[in-house]
Amino acid sequence: MDAKDILGLPKTPLSITQEKKSRPQKDSQRKPDGISREVYALTGGVAPLMPSIDVSQLKRRPPSDEKITWQWLPFTSSARKDNLELYHWVRVVNGVPPTGDYSFAKYNKSVDVIRYTDEEYEKHLTDPKWTKEETDQLFDLCEQFDLRFIIIADRLPTTRTVEELKDRYYSVSLAILVARAPSLGEVPGHPLVKEPYNVTQEIERKRALSMVLSQTKHQERKDTEVLAEAKRIAESRLAAQAAEEPDIPATLDIGPESAERAVGSGDTISPSNVQVHAAAAAPSTSVIADNSSTLASLRMLRVYLRTYALEQMVQAASSSAGLRTIKRVEQTLQDLGVNLKPKVPTKAVCAEHLELRKEILTLLNLQKQLQYKEAEGSSFRDGSYGDMPGSSKRSQRAVDQDRTFVPDSISFGVIPGDRGVKREQKRKGPGRASETPSSPAGAHKRPRKMKASDL
Amino acid sequence: MGKPEDGEKKKKIKDVEISVPIVYGNAAFWLGKKASDYQSHKWTVYVRGATNEDLSVVVKQVVFQLHSSFNNPTRVVDSAPFELSESGWGEFEIAITLFFHNDVCEKPLNLYHHLKLYPEDESGPMSTKKPVVMESYEEIVFTEPSESFLARVQNHPAVTLPRLPAGFILPPPVPVEDESKRKRGDTKDHPLSQWFLNFSEADELLQLAAARQQVQAHIAKLKRQISMTGRNNQQFKPL
Numbered sequence: 001m002d003a004k005d006i007l008g009l010p011k012t013p014l015s016i017t018q019e020k021k022s023r024p025q026k027d028s029q030r031k032p033d034g035i036s037r038e039v040y041a042l043t044g045g046v047a048p049l050m051p052s053i054d055v056s057q058l059k060r061r062p063p064s065d066e067k068i069t070w071q072w073l074p075f076t077s078s079a080r081k082d083n084l085e086l087y088h089w090v091r092v093v094n095g096v097p098p099t100g101d102y103s104f105a106k107y108n109k110s111v112d113v114i115r116y117t118d119e120e121y122e123k124h125l126t127d128p129k130w131t132k133e134e135t136d137q138l139f140d141l142c143e144q145f146d147l148r149f150i151i152i153a154d155r156l157p158t159t160r161t162v163e164e165l166k167d168r169y170y171s172v173s174l175a176i177l178v179a180r181a182p183s184l185g186e187v188p189g190h191p192l193v194k195e196p197y198n199v200t201q202e203i204e205r206k207r208a209l210s211m212v213l214s215q216t217k218h219q220e221r222k223d224t225e226v227l228a229e230a231k232r233i234a235e236s237r238l239a240a241q242a243a244e245e246p247d248i249p250a251t252l253d254i255g256p257e258s259a260e261r262a263v264g265s266g267d268t269i270s271p272s273n274v275q276v277h278a279a280a281a282a283p284s285t286s287v288i289a290d291n292s293s294t295l296a297s298l299r300m301l302r303v304y305l306r307t308y309a310l311e312q313m314v315q316a317a318s319s320s321a322g323l324r325t326i327k328r329v330e331q332t333l334q335d336l337g338v339n340l341k342p343k344v345p346t347k348a349v350c351a352e353h354l355e356l357r358k359e360i361l362t363l364l365n366l367q368k369q370l371q372y373k374e375a376e377g378s379s380f381r382d383g384s385y386g387d388m389p390g391s392s393k394r395s396q397r398a399v400d401q402d403r404t405f406v407p408d409s410i411s412f413g414v415i416p417g418d419r420g421v422k423r424e425q426k427r428k429g430p431g432r433a434s435e436t437p438s439s440p441a442g443a444h445k446r447p448r449k450m451k452a453s454d455l
Numbered sequence: 456m457g458k459p460e461d462g463e464k465k466k467k468i469k470d471v472e473i474s475v476p477i478v479y480g481n482a483a484f485w486l487g488k489k490a491s492d493y494q495s496h497k498w499t500v501y502v503r504g505a506t507n508e509d510l511s512v513v514v515k516q517v518v519f520q521l522h523s524s525f526n527n528p529t530r531v532v533d534s535a536p537f538e539l540s541e542s543g544w545g546e547f548e549i550a551i552t553l554f555f556h557n558d559v560c561e562k563p564l565n566l567y568h569h570l571k572l573y574p575e576d577e578s579g580p581m582s583t584k585k586p587v588v589m590e591s592y593e594e595i596v597f598t599e600p601s602e603s604f605l606a607r608v609q610n611h612p613a614v615t616l617p618r619l620p621a622g623f624i625l626p627p628p629v630p631v632e633d634e635s636k637r638k639r640g641d642t643k644d645h646p647l648s649q650w651f652l653n654f655s656e657a658d659e660l661l662q663l664a665a666a667r668q669q670v671q672a673h674i675a676k677l678k679r680q681i682s683m684t685g686r687n688n689q690q691f692k693p694l
Contacts, residue, residue, distance in 0.1 A: 018560055086462065093461070136648055150679040265681060298598070299598045301598070302562060302598055302599065303555070303560045303562060303564055303595060303596065303597050303598070304595075305566070305595060306474070306593060306596060307593060309596065332582065332670075334665040334668075336665075336669060337662060338662055338666050343592065343654070343659060344592050344654045344655065344656045344658075344659050345593065345594060346476065346594060347594070348656060349659050349660055351662065352660060353663060354668055355667065356663055357669050359670045360670055361675055363670055363673055363677070364672050364683065366674060366678065367677060370677055370679055370680055373685060373688065376688055377684055377688045381686060394683050
């Protein structure tokens with residue numbers, strides 16, 4: 001400000017910005033210029049950011065050359081059919097009142113509902129499910145309520161679903177349109193023809209929508225998880241080439257999840273199996289892809305050491321495995337008496353070593369898969385749907401009781417249904433038998449079957 | 456550029472891999488009574504053919520990078536046998552860089568060897584007669600070798616050639632100069648050769664084959680169990 005004084009520059013254009021800057025300061029300090037303090041407070045008071053109303057502008061608004069008066073004048077609206085005359089305040093400029101229709105009349109839109117003649121009805125529009133009377137009623141209501149089908153459904157004396165009403169209305173309109181069209185050529189452009197009403201689709205769509213809307217948070221989360229999983233699988237499938245044995249699932253990441261879903265939604269096991277195979281196909285094919293890309297990069301090197309090549313291939317093969325799995329592979333190698341890094345890394349030795357590692361990976365994955373399958377089985381038997389091993393004491397006990405389980409060793413045979421129960425009883429005595437009846441609701445099958453086998 | 460023969464010599468053969476098995480490491484003798492504080496051992500670090508053949512058909516030069524406490528730590532060896540002898544007291548990592556002939560490969564290759572002076576068994580007596588030896592087996596793989604390289608080594612014992620593609624005709628090998636005039640590059644009668652370790656792939660292959668068999672059997676068992684469990688679970692699928 002001082003600089004401006006010195007230079008003798010006008011202050012007016014800058015005073016606004018200065019006001020804006022100083023507004024964040026205390027209210028009491030800054031008294032607004034144009035309007036009184038209370039009015040200023042009404043408009044938001046000391047606005048720290050963009051002022052919605054520029055204070056100095058408030059005073060300057062009224063144009064000086066025009067004479068404005070406000071008059072209480074009558075008006076009519078073209079939207080009304082009865083020529084009702086009402087009064088309202090009108091802004092008169094220089095003694096000339098505004099002309100033109102009532103400004104809100106243009107919003108009075110309505111739908112052009114096609115009305116048919118009786119003759120047309122006889123010729124094109126008869127329908128076993130609809131009487132002429134009902135159809136007439138429908139069309140009256142459509143016109144009255146501007147195709148607000150929900151209201152129309154309410155007003156019709158007969159009970160019909162909204163979809164039925166819509167279907168009748170649109171098909172009648174379409175039929176009439178086609179019948180009245182002077183030539184076939186004019187018809188296709190009409191929206192009724194281009195997008196006909198599809199009842200079944202609509203019903204289905206609404207049902208799906210309501211299902212989605214009424215999903216619990218739990219279900220929602222599950223769905224997103226599975227979708228993400230499916231997307232990942234699809235992508236890795238695209239990235240690699242197929243060709244893999246269908247009965248070696250290499251990983252089972254979505255195993256527990258698919259088990260849960262199968263249990264939760266009451267689906268059969270086959271979808272979860274399909275998903276398992278899909279998951280299986282992806283990682284092992286990606287392993288193949290990794291291998292070939294490693295080979296390619298090795299070739300680019302022109303010269304390399306055999307041990308280096310082996311390292312790269314091992315890394316590529318274990319790319320889908322976590323750190324823990326890799327450690328387990330190495331532990332297994334040691335247990336088998338094999339050097340982690342071959343002492344004599346010839347071509348043959350390295351190839352064998354790599355194959356061995358891959359086979360160990362497969363082995364570990366199979367062990368995990370078996371673990372999950374058995375847990376699945378025990379959770380089915382207990383009737384504790386949606387539970388996973390360890391998540392409920394009941395199923396946990398069942399798992400422990402059914403078989404001794406050591407992750408790295410071969411687990412015992414599976415307990416198949418009834419026969420398994422019997423076998424169990426033989427092995428473990430009456431203690432086991434008392435176990436199952438104690439499990440509450442959900443184990444309906446169990447007690448009944450036991451009775452049958454007891455006989 | 457140059458004559459068309461040069462271009463032909465440099466032509467790369469795809470799908471043919473030349474591998475050179477080597478052994479690199481060191482042998483260290485304790486100096487016993489003659490040992491001083493700073494020179495307790497006399498050691499030799501070397502790179503030799505795995506079957507003690509002459510590597511100079513492939514390797515042009517080897518550079519041993521020693522610990523910075525040595526004078527001129529960068530030691531260059533231009534001819535076979537590619538070795539370096541020194542005396543010292545400490546164990547450290549030696550960087551061994553192999554430079555190949557022009558038609559073999561333009562890029563050098565690095566190996567790393569930890570100099571071993573003291574025996575594994577620390578409590579045992581140190582002998583001046585028997586050295587402490589630490590060797591590592593390695594194979595150098597050349598992808599897409601040039602025609603001239605291939606021609607040169609096609610019958611050389613130091614090099615392992617795979618079966619050449621059918622219909623492949625190599626130019627006749629260049630006649631070698633009189634063997635006796637050149638310094639012997641192979642290490643068959645090397646003074647240290649009695650201490651060289653034997654690397655046989657047979658043992659390791661056997662070990663690996665046995666391990667694989669075990670694992671495969673285990674896998675088959677698990678697969679059976681899994682399919683059995685799957686069938687059993689079918690009985691209990693929720694309605």
